Amino acid sequence: MATKSKEVQADASQPENKSRRDFIVVATYAMAGMGAATAAWPLINQMNPAADTLALANIEIDVSKIEVGQSITVKWRGKPVFIRHRTEAEIAEAEAVEAEALRHPETDTDRVENPEYLVVLGICTHLGCVPLGQKVGEVRGEYDGWFCPCHGSHYDSSGRIRKGPAPLNLEVPPYAFTSDNIIRIG
Amino acid sequence: MSATKFSNPVVSWIDHRLPIFSAAEHFASDYPTPKNLNYFWNFGSLAGFTLVVMIVTGITLAMSYTPHVDYAFGSVERIMRDVNHGWLIRYIHMNGASFFFIVVYIHMLRGLYYGSYKAPRELLWIIGVTIFLLMMATAFMGYVLPWGQMSFWGATVITNLFSALPYVGDAITTLLWGGFAVDNPTLNRFFALHYLMPFVIVGVVMLHIVALHRFGSNNPLGIDARGPQDTIPFHPYYTIKDLFGLSVFLCIFAAAVFFFPNFMGHPDNYIPANPLQTPAHIVPEWYFLPFYAILRAVPDKLGGVIAMFGAIAVLFVLPWLDRSPVRSAKFRPIFKIFFWVFVADCLLLGYLGAKPAEGIWVTLSRVGSIWYFAHFLIILPLLSVIETPRPLPQSLSQSVLGGSGAMAGAAAAPKEKA
Numbered sequence: 001m002a003t004k005s006k007e008v009q010a011d012a013s014q015p016e017n018k019s020r021r022d023f024i025v026v027a028t029y030a031m032a033g034m035g036a037a038t039a040a041w042p043l044i045n046q047m048n049p050a051a052d053t054l055a056l057a058n059i060e061i062d063v064s065k066i067e068v069g070q071s072i073t074v075k076w077r078g079k080p081v082f083i084r085h086r087t088e089a090e091i092a093e094a095e096a097v098e099a100e101a102l103r104h105p106e107t108d109t110d111r112v113e114n115p116e117y118l119v120v121l122g123i124c125t126h127l128g129c130v131p132l133g134q135k136v137g138e139v140r141g142e143y144d145g146w147f148c149p150c151h152g153s154h155y156d157s158s159g160r161i162r163k164g165p166a167p168l169n170l171e172v173p174p175y176a177f178t179s180d181n182i183i184r185i186g
Numbered sequence: 187m188s189a190t191k192f193s194n195p196v197v198s199w200i201d202h203r204l205p206i207f208s209a210a211e212h213f214a215s216d217y218p219t220p221k222n223l224n225y226f227w228n229f230g231s232l233a234g235f236t237l238v239v240m241i242v243t244g245i246t247l248a249m250s251y252t253p254h255v256d257y258a259f260g261s262v263e264r265i266m267r268d269v270n271h272g273w274l275i276r277y278i279h280m281n282g283a284s285f286f287f288i289v290v291y292i293h294m295l296r297g298l299y300y301g302s303y304k305a306p307r308e309l310l311w312i313i314g315v316t317i318f319l320l321m322m323a324t325a326f327m328g329y330v331l332p333w334g335q336m337s338f339w340g341a342t343v344i345t346n347l348f349s350a351l352p353y354v355g356d357a358i359t360t361l362l363w364g365g366f367a368v369d370n371p372t373l374n375r376f377f378a379l380h381y382l383m384p385f386v387i388v389g390v391v392m393l394h395i396v397a398l399h400r401f402g403s404n405n406p407l408g409i410d411a412r413g414p415q416d417t418i419p420f421h422p423y424y425t426i427k428d429l430f431g432l433s434v435f436l437c438i439f440a441a442a443v444f445f446f447p448n449f450m451g452h453p454d455n456y457i458p459a460n461p462l463q464t465p466a467h468i469v470p471e472w473y474f475l476p477f478y479a480i481l482r483a484v485p486d487k488l489g490g491v492i493a494m495f496g497a498i499a500v501l502f503v504l505p506w507l508d509r510s511p512v513r514s515a516k517f518r519p520i521f522k523i524f525f526w527v528f529v530a531d532c533l534l535l536g537y538l539g540a541k542p543a544e545g546i547w548v549t550l551s552r553v554g555s556i557w558y559f560a561h562f563l564i565i566l567p568l569l570s571v572i573e574t575p576r577p578l579p580q581s582l583s584q585s586v587l588g589g590s591g592a593m594a595g596a597a598a599a600p601k602e603k604a
């Protein structure tokens with residue numbers, strides 16, 4: 001057996017043989033690697049949202065019942081969506097702000113379809129808490145919007161970050177008015 | 187020291203403090219293996235591979251499975267229809283169980299044929315039978331999880347086996363059920379245990395391998411390797427051979443998963459469990475059929491249960507029933523005939539286990555069951571005394587290389603191949 005392996009080594013030291021052998025070894029490893037990756041993909045991809053989860057990705061909401069100055073929270077894809085029927089004062093306040101001066105510069109008109117209704121995800125862009133300000137009597141922060149109690153982020157009446165650690169404005173989900181009173185989110 | 191053993195400095199640094207690389211080398215590359223192993227020696231590593239596949243697919247299935255009587259069936263259907271690649275993962279797990287048993291049955295028959303259970307490998311064998319028992323328990327509880335008709339009634343019948351025990355029987359069944367029938371608590375605990383047991387199997391497989399490495403593999407000739415001329419290093423020779431065998435196995439396995447995924451299953455298990463109605467004809471999974479036939483062959487509740495468990499218990503004491511000093515069936519002409527009769531008997535019992543328990547089938551099951559026990563309890567002890575084995579070769583290398591003036595062994599080996 002000792003002699004056998006010496007022969008093999010002697011063969012392998014020949015230049016052409018060596019490159020052929022290397023080629024076979026590398027090709028084998030490459031095939032095995034591809035096989036392993038292919039086998040791993042279904043095992044990983046099964047963790048992505050399933051078909052029935054994706055099928056629940058749209059919702060429709062009738063906003064006619066929301067009084068001026070009131071907010072509702074609806075669940076969309078497992079997340080809270082804030083819909084606020086804003087007062088004249090809140091709209092004026094939001095539109096008056098100089099967008100360039102903000103941490104995340106966006107004008108109010110960029111963020112709404114219809115200025116009366118603000119639709120944003122109720123998820124603080126810092127680390128994901130749900131900010132206060134939906135219910136009457138809750139703290140709404142220093143800018144008449146929302147206040148996140150977790151680490152003290154203040155959002156204005158357009159849902160823009162004004163003070164505190166959060167880096168971005170409250171996200172506006174994809175939505176459209178399908179009629180005067182119906183919003184389709186997703 | 188170990189610090190100088192590896193050329194890669196990182197490996198060497200780690201190995202000096204935590205000798206895992208030395209251990210790996212000791213178990214794979216240094217491990218001297220008989221040079222004459224045939225393809226039946228592939229099935230141990232195949233079993234290990236299948237175990238890993240079952241664990242990986244099982245954990246991913248568990249991410250979408252709900253162990254509750256109202257949701258279990260639906261959650262499995264959701265896995266089949268909605269979860270990304272869920273159908274693939276479930277079919278691999280389902281068919282993987284069947285292939286696990288195919289592989290382990292071949293692995294065990296290899297041991298029976300080549301006398302791998304004999305001294306000094308008795309404990310290795312006993313640990314193997316323990317793995318087999320654990321596998322059966324795991325597979326049984328797994329089959330309950332989809333909560334179809336076969337799941338439910340299989341669970342009912344098997345847990346009721348314990349009620350045959352005198353005095354404690356009813357208490358034990360109630361304990362297993364967590365209630366007064368197979369119900370939600372039963373499903374819940376079966377899921378917990380089905381998740382746990384494969385890891386117990388992993389632990390026992392490690393013991394199995396430690397025991398294997400104590401004396402090394404047996405081989406088709408059944409004589410001991412006497413030195414370096416009789417062995418080759420496990421790596422690369424047997425790693426490559428095992429990988430080749432694995433590729434062949436995977437082709438067959440993939441064909442089953444993609445083209446006949448329900449061939450080995452039972453259609454009734456796609457009907458949600460109904461505790462108020464038993465299907466007309468209930469059968470266990472195919473790998474339990476021989477034992478099921480033995481159970482039904484005995485016309486007494488307790489007797490049937492004892493016979494069924496006895497059929498596995500005899501495997502534990504096999505090393506002490508077969509006293510012949512010659513391991514391999516190659517050199518035992520009469521044993522070899524009885525071995526194949528035994529294999530035929532097991533297949534017959536498997537066939538009978540799927541037949542209705544009436545008429546001729548019951549009679550045949552009785553003959554088959556009696557033969558099964560007679561093989562271990564009468565034929566093997568008797569053969570140890572009356573059989574004259576053929577002369578053994580002098581050494582492995584002599585017989586492999588066919589060389590020199592050496593006699594019996596060299597003559598015997600080519601005859602086998604023909």
Ligand code: HEM
Binds near residue numbers: 227293307
């Ligand atoms: C999960 C199941 C099992 C795994 C992963 C496993 C793994 C292995 C491996 C890797 C080997 C060495 C390679 C070989 O000889 O084929 C081996 C040897 C062996 N196994 Fe298993 N095994 C399993 C079940 C069993 C069972 C159920 C039995 C017997 C009842 C058994 C009996 C043996 C014996 C006797 C040997 C030594 C064989 C020889 O050297 O001839 N094993 N096993």
Ligand code: FES
Binds near residue numbers: 127129149
């Ligand atoms: S999560 Fe809202 S401030 Fe940190």
